[in-house]
Amino acid sequence: MRETLVPEPRADASLPNPLPLAGIRARGRDVTRADGGTARSRELSPPDEELMARMGTGGIDALEQVYDRYSALVFSVGLRVLNDRQLAEDVVQEVFLRLWRGPSSYDPARGRFISWLMSVTRNRALDELRRVTRRRRLEDQEEEPTLQLASQDLGDDPELGLVLEERRRAVRDAMTRLPPPQRRVLELAYFSGLTQVEIAERTGDPLGTVKTRVRLGMQRLREALAEVLDEAENGGPG
Amino acid sequence: MRPDEREELLAGYALGTLSAPDATDVESLVATDSTAAEDLARYHELVELIALSVPMRRADPQLRQRVLAAARREARGRRLRWPRLRRVLPAAAALAIAVVAVGWGLSLRATVGELRAESAALRVLVQSAAKRLDAIDGGQPGAAGSRSLALQIATALQDQQVITAVQTDPEVESTNLEPTLYGHGAGGRYLRSAAADAAVIVARGLPQLPVGSVYRVWMDDGFSQLMASATFVPDGSGNVQVVLRTRGSDQPVRVYIVASASGESQSVEGPVVLQATILRR
Numbered sequence: 001m002r003e004t005l006v007p008e009p010r011a012d013a014s015l016p017n018p019l020p021l022a023g024i025r026a027r028g029r030d031v032t033r034a035d036g037g038t039a040r041s042r043e044l045s046p047p048d049e050e051l052m053a054r055m056g057t058g059g060i061d062a063l064e065q066v067y068d069r070y071s072a073l074v075f076s077v078g079l080r081v082l083n084d085r086q087l088a089e090d091v092v093q094e095v096f097l098r099l100w101r102g103p104s105s106y107d108p109a110r111g112r113f114i115s116w117l118m119s120v121t122r123n124r125a126l127d128e129l130r131r132v133t134r135r136r137r138l139e140d141q142e143e144e145p146t147l148q149l150a151s152q153d154l155g156d157d158p159e160l161g162l163v164l165e166e167r168r169r170a171v172r173d174a175m176t177r178l179p180p181p182q183r184r185v186l187e188l189a190y191f192s193g194l195t196q197v198e199i200a201e202r203t204g205d206p207l208g209t210v211k212t213r214v215r216l217g218m219q220r221l222r223e224a225l226a227e228v229l230d231e232a233e234n235g236g237p238g
Numbered sequence: 239m240r241p242d243e244r245e246e247l248l249a250g251y252a253l254g255t256l257s258a259p260d261a262t263d264v265e266s267l268v269a270t271d272s273t274a275a276e277d278l279a280r281y282h283e284l285v286e287l288i289a290l291s292v293p294m295r296r297a298d299p300q301l302r303q304r305v306l307a308a309a310r311r312e313a314r315g316r317r318l319r320w321p322r323l324r325r326v327l328p329a330a331a332a333l334a335i336a337v338v339a340v341g342w343g344l345s346l347r348a349t350v351g352e353l354r355a356e357s358a359a360l361r362v363l364v365q366s367a368a369k370r371l372d373a374i375d376g377g378q379p380g381a382a383g384s385r386s387l388a389l390q391i392a393t394a395l396q397d398q399q400v401i402t403a404v405q406t407d408p409e410v411e412s413t414n415l416e417p418t419l420y421g422h423g424a425g426g427r428y429l430r431s432a433a434a435d436a437a438v439i440v441a442r443g444l445p446q447l448p449v450g451s452v453y454r455v456w457m458d459d460g461f462s463q464l465m466a467s468a469t470f471v472p473d474g475s476g477n478v479q480v481v482l483r484t485r486g487s488d489q490p491v492r493v494y495i496v497a498s499a500s501g502e503s504q505s506v507e508g509p510v511v512l513q514a515t516i517l518r519r
Contacts, residue, residue: 058313060306060309060310060313063305063306063309064306067302067305067306068302071297071301071302072294072295072296072297073289073290073292073294075295075296075297076292076293076294076295077289077292079292079295080292080293085297085298088297089297089298089301092297092301092305093301093304093305093308094491096305096309097305097308097309097312098459098489098491100309100312101312101489102459102489105459111279111282111283112283114286115282115283115286115287116286118286118289118290119286121289122286122289124491127491127492127515131515164290167287167290168290168291168294171287171288171290171291172290172291174291175288175291186253186288187288189253189254189255190253190285190288190289193254194255195254195255195256195257196250196255196256196257197257199255211246211250212246214246214249214250214253214255215242215245215246215249215250218245218249218252218253218281218284219245219249221284221287221288222280222281222284225284225287228287229280229283229284229287
């Protein structure tokens, strides 16, 4: 005797939540090449948009160039989220094969390529984290050591290009200057995919405090990175 | 809404940390407030910058070769697309049935156990198609009815070809479909064949649907887009095989089978019964 299903709208918590928000468009465009004559060899290579377009016509060389440009960054984000080299490499493979399968998924009108790529990478890594956590019953990665990892940083990545490398340094500086409690909530949200409620449970702080820290942390970060954001938005370098 | 509260919501939304009710509030806000929408877009840009704060590490150099080799394999697979059937005439349909039968025999030889049991449903479809062909030959339905029937048969035959091709592909990627609380013990698999450039869902023991409902397959492409790709009603035992007509570039990272009201649907409504995360090596 089969069970009878009683539908209830949106009852399953495993669905992506929130669903994609239509009509929200990020401004600006992605420019990872430096202008002027200060560029390294990387700056002479094609822009991301062109490479993605070439991928759409089956250009495997375009995939190679995008891979060489961003694989270390994608791997680093995956590793930061998953704290496992093998799983992080799975994320790298998945992300780049997805670019290959559907390069048109990136719409330059909706924002910079690097933002989009990082969003895809983070989503894939968090999906994997949730899957692994469910499967292995792994408990929190709260102890994930930012400073310890920072000491193992390989430093500049020449493939990223001068401008993106400078932006990376600016972001790291801005994050380091945040008060530790604010930095912590942002990292738990971004790299561990926790909700504000979950952050409150994990840290033992009241929910209101967590919300305030998210707001203040984001505002400080926005102020510290205003120049970076404006440059990108105005089509400037990086 | 206080300015601080507004900022908390926008920042939290961009970070993906809000509860569902708060997220809904933000979506309502930005739908009617262009300034809020711009602020949110800026927060989104800011959030993705956080990724740049990670220490740089390098993956195994051999990973590059693996990724590129996989990409080349997929590129070859894309070139091996199945030809579309021409307009269906009874004779052509009969020939197609013969082709399917050959493929079906290959499938049976190449598969064992559960796969063989799953494939039994195909035989029923073939027999059903043959009966319909007999009806056409006998001139029972009217002309319009014949065309409609022929189209159904053509579709069924195409599906059978695809299912056979997927199941007999030695490199088929198989992912278990896991039941949710609403699955009541249902199970299944998501089968993807790069060579056939097709995917098939094989499910069993699906709960009985309320009147006016169907099962709908939703695919998450990993780029924050959910796409409805097929609807179906299982047989009396809750078993079904569904061909997903996707393009090579639309491969999902997650698949959901959702019980929904029949008819067009632009969003996920109803409980998820089975779900799978698609990983590839």
